[in-house]
Amino acid sequence: MFSPPFRLAYLSTYFILSAVSGSLVLTPPRLVLEYGAPASANCSTDIIPKMMAWEASQGSVDPMSGVQQLTWTVKSITEWDIKPLCFIIVGDSGFQQKTFLPVTIYKIPDKVSISLLNDTRLIIEGEIYWLQCDIQNVAPVQNVIVNWYKEQTLLKRDNVTSEENTKEPQNKTSKLQIRPNRTDDGAHYRCEAELELGAEGLQPPPRPAEPLIISVAYMPQFQNHTEILLDSGEMITLNCTVKANPPAVYNWIPAHLKPRPVITSSSLGLGNYTCTASNQYGNDTKVFTIRKKGSRVVFWSILGSCLVLLLGLIAGYVGYVWLKISSNSVI
Numbered sequence: 001m002f003s004p005p006f007r008l009a010y011l012s013t014y015f016i017l018s019a020v021s022g023s024l025v026l027t028p029p030r031l032v033l034e035y036g037a038p039a040s041a042n043c044s045t046d047i048i049p050k051m052m053a054w055e056a057s058q059g060s061v062d063p064m065s066g067v068q069q070l071t072w073t074v075k076s077i078t079e080w081d082i083k084p085l086c087f088i089i090v091g092d093s094g095f096q097q098k099t100f101l102p103v104t105i106y107k108i109p110d111k112v113s114i115s116l117l118n119d120t121r122l123i124i125e126g127e128i129y130w131l132q133c134d135i136q137n138v139a140p141v142q143n144v145i146v147n148w149y150k151e152q153t154l155l156k157r158d159n160v161t162s163e164e165n166t167k168e169p170q171n172k173t174s175k176l177q178i179r180p181n182r183t184d185d186g187a188h189y190r191c192e193a194e195l196e197l198g199a200e201g202l203q204p205p206p207r208p209a210e211p212l213i214i215s216v217a218y219m220p221q222f223q224n225h226t227e228i229l230l231d232s233g234e235m236i237t238l239n240c241t242v243k244a245n246p247p248a249v250y251n252w253i254p255a256h257l258k259p260r261p262v263i264t265s266s267s268l269g270l271g272n273y274t275c276t277a278s279n280q281y282g283n284d285t286k287v288f289t290i291r292k293k294g295s296r297v298v299f300w301s302i303l304g305s306c307l308v309l310l311l312g313l314i315a316g317y318v319g320y321v322w323l324k325i326s327s328n329s330v331i
């Protein structure tokens with residue numbers, strides 16, 4: 001019986017034979033398959049070899065003579081590191097021609113999950129935290145890309161390179177540093193595992209993780225620290241409401257005002273009312289000034305009088321200069 005591999009006896013034989021050895025063509029030239037899927041490839045040559053065969057850990061085809069094409073088939077591929085080899089024997093010397101079929105076997109992850117690495121349930125505005133994406137049982141790990149999103153925005157594309165060159169399924173993790181602020185309260189963070197298998201392969205849809213929804217604790221912060229209200233003798237509302245997590249508690253100066261975010265009264269006098277909103281992360285104050293409604297009229301009348309006075313002064317000066325010039329011309 002026949003047993004590969006054969007070695008060339010003489011180098012000179014090689015040169016003589018290579019002219020008639022023909023070439024091996026694989027169709028398809030490369031295979032990308034899901035674990036457990038059926039596989040098939042053809043090997044063909046343009047000469048009539050003495051023997052033709054496939055050698056593989058699954059689906060070997062015994063040597064056949066007088067054929068120019070041979071098909072390798074597997075019903076369900078279960079060898080992660082399979083390297084099918086097609087070879088031919090040419091002439092009586094036993095000259096061998098061979099070619100390997102590159103096969104990539106993939107497996108979509110069993111599970112993708114996201115978690116907060118810091119051992120806390122509390123996220124405080126401005127502090128640094130780490131999120132981790134865990135991908136379970138994926139192959140080949142070298143082809144996994146982890147995409148990180150906040151809502152619909154792609155934050156990071158992590159091409160986690162693996163030192164291990166294994167083809168069997170592995171677990172993989174990717175980390176993301178975040179520094180949330182108040183606008184991120186209630187934000188959904190997501191990660192997904194994508195298998196980049198190259199143009200020949202089907203692109204399996206990325207496997208997403210359940211989103212992680214974060215709650216961000218932050219202190220109250222006013223946008224405007226002052227507000228002017230005009231007293232028209234009717235109800236006046238001092239609205240000190242401000243966003244904070246947890247919600248702020250409110251204190252007023254003068255202290256006889258009730259500790260509420262909104263004060264509505266018809267008996268507030270003119271002057272300043274200072275509101276302090278606070279929670280355990282900090283506080284902020286806002287000053288409401290109640291002015292007389294007429295104060296605008298008073299302002300304009302003062303400005304008007306000043307203008308009249310200024311015009312009077314200018315007129316007086318012009319008159320004085322004119323008088324001086326005319327008295328000079330007399331002399």
Ligand SMILES: *[C@@H]1O[C@H](CO)[C@@H](O)[C@H](O)[C@H]1NC(C)=O
Nearest residue numbers: 027028040041042043069071
């Ligand atoms: C292999 O060749 C056979 C016969 O020519 C053909 O039916 C089959 O589709 C081919 N397979 C591939 C994977 O090209």
Ligand SMILES: *[C@@H]1O[C@H](CO)[C@@H](O)[C@H](O)[C@H]1NC(C)=O
Nearest residue numbers: 117118119124127128129130
């Ligand atoms: C979260 O963990 C990282 C890394 O361990 C650390 O640098 C960071 O300070 C932690 N954040 C908080 C708020 O504790």
Ligand SMILES: *[C@@H]1O[C@H](CO)[C@@H](O)[C@H](O)[C@H]1NC(C)=O
Nearest residue numbers: 142145157158159160161196
């Ligand atoms: C991931 O990294 C590998 C090795 O650095 C590189 O060959 C590959 O093109 C990268 N893939 C992407 C999608 O960036």
Ligand SMILES: *[C@@H]1O[C@H](CO)[C@@H](O)[C@H](O)[C@H]1NC(C)=O
Nearest residue numbers: 135136137168169170171172
């Ligand atoms: C991957 O993680 C799962 C669950 O944590 C574990 O059961 C399994 O053994 C891990 N696989 C490898 C290859 O480390």
Ligand SMILES: *[C@@H]1O[C@H](CO)[C@@H](O)[C@H](O)[C@H]1NC(C)=O
Nearest residue numbers: 150178179180181182183184
């Ligand atoms: C909150 O953080 C985002 C970036 O994550 C930034 O664009 C935004 O300006 C920040 N908002 C505040 C109020 O700091």
Ligand SMILES: *[C@@H]1O[C@H](CO)[C@@H](O)[C@H](O)[C@H]1NC(C)=O
Nearest residue numbers: 222223224225226227228239
């Ligand atoms: C804050 O003050 C600005 C002008 O300084 C004004 O345009 C804005 O409407 C005020 N915002 C609030 C919430 O009162």
Ligand SMILES: *[C@@H]1O[C@H](CO)[C@@H](O)[C@H](O)[C@H]1NC(C)=O
Nearest residue numbers: 237238239240241242243262
């Ligand atoms: C007070 O202002 C907040 C927004 O800052 C608003 O939602 C609320 O309706 C206001 N309340 C009153 C009584 O005007």
Ligand SMILES: *[C@@H]1O[C@H](CO)[C@@H](O)[C@H](O)[C@H]1NC(C)=O
Nearest residue numbers: 226270271272273287288289
């Ligand atoms: C009210 O507060 C303003 C600053 O917001 C200050 O300039 C003014 O002097 C204060 N008035 C009184 C009567 O305290």
Ligand SMILES: *[C@@H]1O[C@H](CO)[C@@H](O)[C@H](O)[C@H]1NC(C)=O
Nearest residue numbers: 251276277278279282283284
């Ligand atoms: C507000 O915060 C300051 C420190 O930032 C603190 O000294 C003060 O006591 C706080 N005031 C209130 C009313 O909580």
